[in-house]
Amino acid sequence: MFEDLRDLYQEVIFDHNRNPRNFRVMENANRRVDGFNPLCGDKLTLFLKIDDHVISDASFQGSGCAISTASVSLMTEIVKGKTEAEADTLFKQFHEMTTGKTEDINLEAIGKLAVLAGVREYPARVKCATLAWHTLDAALKNQQEAVSTEE
């Protein structure tokens, strides 16, 4: 029935929506940033533990649509063990993939995150996917203020 949406709602997205990974408060986090999408009311809190420029742990709390939940869940999985610089590169690649600025994205580098490439065709939903990553970007820059998609 929803054939047209198969690129947007891949099974991985349903899976992460049903069972978000790293969905917990992190007591010993040393970075904590809130992200908010006022248009749809998506809210998340991202927790990172960074030791020696390496993200040793990542988790989140909050509520949002399937796209935003899957995006942040996948992100926490993939950035764990990455250096800050590597995570920053991923942020940039993810941003390019979802906003469609580059045709030749290195899908290998971006790995599992490629399941979110479908949002490119749904301008109204791009921010759902990028909220997590903008929040990560703020956390990497050690910003304290909440991130909003509408600034």
Place this chain on the structure above:
Amino acid sequence: MTTFPIEQIRADFPILGEKIRNKPLVYLDNAASCQKPQAVIDSIVHTYSHEYANIHRGVHTLSVKATDKFEGAREKVRAFINAASTKEIIFVRGATEAINLVAQSYGKSKLKAGDEIVISAMEHHANIVPWQMLCQQIGTVLKVAPMNQKGELLFDEFEKLLNGNTKLVAITHMSNALGSINPVEKIIAVAHAKNIPVLLDGAQAIPHMAVDVQALDCDFYVFSGHKLYGPSGTGVLYGKQALLEAMPPYQGGGDMIRSVTFDKTDYAGLPQKFEAGTPAIAEIIGLGAAIDYVSVVGMDNIAAYEAELLAYATEQALQIKGLNIIGQAAEKGGILSFTLEHIHPHDIGTMLDSLGIAIRAGHHCAMPVMDFYGVPATARASFAMYNTRQEIDVLMQGIKSLIEVFG
């Protein structure tokens, strides 16, 4: 229901024949904006093809014709809401501008620090923010009458808020987020008993029911043309003549003056005093065509037909497990706001869109209402006179299927 000419009406709205993502369009976002009948589209084409010039400005034939048609639309609006005079019909861009006009002109000139303005818990941002701005400017105080879980105004609580400091009640006739219809007659009666004027936000009510401003005895009534099957960029502020006479202009410019020198300007009389600058001429003439159209169908017929649609949709929706209707007021217009367990409204919106169904997913410019129900957003199907039971069946089937897919 059998007597309602639904086939004819649908045929009058060309966009209803569109395909969206290869599926027949099922347009259920009418509370955001309604589609336009051919008569309105033709009216705009006709104005620009044959009768367009600026109004109130020329002695030439076209200007006279355009002015006649424009003022003709004002008379149509007057008759439609049964105002006493066309002087009481001010054309604006929409309900939002009308409320801002009242806040900045009436509010700023008649109210002072400490005076209270009473609104309700179910207002659209358009009937919250202009008052908050006024409060910041002059120190008035905003009071909010609460509602119950069904989305009904708590009338006794409302009444208790009215006191010697209350200088204005501004309340929605029908809520866009919930569909609740407020007991406006009673509201006006208790407010007037204390000499408090009442503004009704009729943006949602106007396409769904007959409105008679004299019978209501409201002091201001505002609505937008685009929700009444008319063009966007058109709106109406109705105000009692005595109130409007006593109010200063809202904006300055051409058309709103009688004479200007560099020392002094004499303002024009009503309604021009509040209509500075060139208005949306062809669109307002088109609004007149929309009013002709709904008047032929009959507002009471529309109300009865939509009430059946809502009852049917509600009954169907209640059978869907995990579906939660937000807003279950006893008095309710054609709006079905809902949430689904574990499925975010934006996902509902995108999924239904792939089936050709247009609904709204979001906070509906009523964030305090979302906070009240503890939800970030709702999905909202809103009905117009051209919707059908079959379309509701398509919607319900779509909801059931997406619940399955999300599992």
